[in-house]
Amino acid sequence: MATLYLNKLKCITTEDFTGFDEANIHVQGHKSVWKATVTGGVRYLVDFTCTFEGQIKVGLYEDDMPNDANDRIGVKTISDEPGERTLHFTGDGAEYTLS
Ligand SMILES: [Ca+2]
Ligand SMILES: [Ca+2]
Numbered sequence: 001m002a003t004l005y006l007n008k009l010k011c012i013t014t015e016d017f018t019g020f021d022e023a024n025i026h027v028q029g030h031k032s033v034w035k036a037t038v039t040g041g042v043r044y045l046v047d048f049t050c051t052f053e054g055q056i057k058v059g060l061y062e063d064d065m066p067n068d069a070n071d072r073i074g075v076k077t078i079s080d081e082p083g084e085r086t087l088h089f090t091g092d093g094a095e096y097t098l099s
Contacts, residue, residue, distance in 0.1 A: 002080035004056055006048040007099050011038040015062045015071050015094035022063035023096070024070070028056045035063070046098070055079050060089045060096055 006025065014021040025034040025046065033048045050056075059075040073096060074089035087098040 001051050001053055002082075004048075004050050004052055004058075004078060006034070006046040006058070008043050009034070009038070009046050009060075010043040010097045010099075011040055012095040012097065013093065014038070014040050015073065015092045016064070021094065024061040024063050025098070026059040026061060028052075028058070053080065058087060058098070060098065062092070062094065 009023060009025065011021065011023065020037050020039050023036055023038045024032055027033045027050060030050060034046045036044055038044055055077050057075055057077050060073040062071040062073055064070055071092045073091040073094050076087045078085065084099065089096040089098065
């Protein structure tokens with residue numbers, strides 16, 4: 001059994017042209033685990049922990065309800081190999097890192 005700990009999300013560039021994104025982190029088996037309105041250049045505390053076996057998927061989405069479909073910034077798969085990672089999400093012109 002491995003433990004996944006999501007520490008911080010850094011927004012580098014938002015997807016929405018308004019300058020604010022409704023960032024939404026999904027973890028496989030847990031659905032949405034963290035949601036916040038974020039803006040470029042700011043780091044946000046996520047502080048989510050769960051256990052998993054083998055591998056787990058972590059996805060970053062950007063909510064646009066109700067007017068538009070939600071944007072998928074990226075999905076990453078994490079293995080149970082111990083260590084710190086920094087996930088780099090780039091999609092739809094947005095850029096985020098999650099560590
Ligand atoms: Ca959007
Ligand atoms: Ca949005």
